[in-house]
Amino acid sequence: MGFDDNKEQWLKEFTEFSQLDSSKVDVPSALFESLKKRIFPSPWMVLGKVAGIHVVVGFLSLGICSQFGLNPFQTERSLADLFMRYGGHNFCMLACGVLFMATTYLAANMFLTLEELEAVRKYEWLQTGVIGLVSLAAFYFFGAQLVGTFALLWIVGALLGGFLSIEGSYRLRRSWV
């Protein structure tokens, strides 16, 4: 058996393939089930994975951009200060939301397969919204002062950051396949 890859050989094999009687061939149903799991992973499983990544990456991101004044690493410089200085308070909240969510999905690329990213993309607004709201609740739990307009701007930023990072990652990775 060689690796002959010429047209004639292809045609010969394709003719044989077309004339094959598939009724005599048994394809185990377990094979399709395992393929299905690979191609269409459960969105819940993927959400669990993303949530886990978000806990770690979100927490670490507080080191470079404190959210609602939360600065667990006591860093002297924060991107939040920069956003505040150049864009004002409203821009700062929006940009912090974008950064907080985008870092999660960008980091998630290292742990998610393309198919898992496809599952994320299917429910990107819902998933980003849920993660964003839970994050806000966590900030509140840890003592952040959430003011209506600012919290709203932050969640809009988080949704935007999530959408852009998911779409960007997906398109980039798909073009590599």
Place this chain on the structure above:
Amino acid sequence: MTKMDLAEKPDEELMEMYKMGEQLAFEILFLRHSGRVMGFLCKRMRSEKEAQDVLQEAFFKLHRSKHQYDGTLPFSPWLFSIARTVWLDYLKKKKLDASVEHATLELIPSAINESEISENGLDLGLLEVLPPNQKQAISLRVYDDATFEEIASRLATTPENARQLISRGLKRLKNTWNSRKE
């Protein structure tokens, strides 16, 4: 749209629907063509298990390439080309694995001094210096003449990891032997 409705559609239309995100269309295409792909592979491969692996990879590749499918062209030759490419890639990889396997086997005698080899083969005493998983991997390779795939399945790991276990084990044996000599 139900499965029954989809089952009546031609392959090309199903593929277009799958590109738009209709998962059921993929299922119908798999049910319709997997037998033929499997039959083609079974004729060319020794084990049914290998043919099943390649079949799965072929449909996985079909999924990954779905956006490259041109709906104006017939589906069957496209699927065949994918299956054939996956099969040929598998053969090439297997050929490569076999050459690496052969090279590892050639390493064994040079790594272990002849005096350490008893009448029955490798002296088990020497293997005691190794961690259990390396010891088991080398024993399987030397005594049972097991392939990397077989070792991997016995040790519940990947063939790549099995190869690494053997390689690290041999290195350690060589070092042990050298230090004993000194």
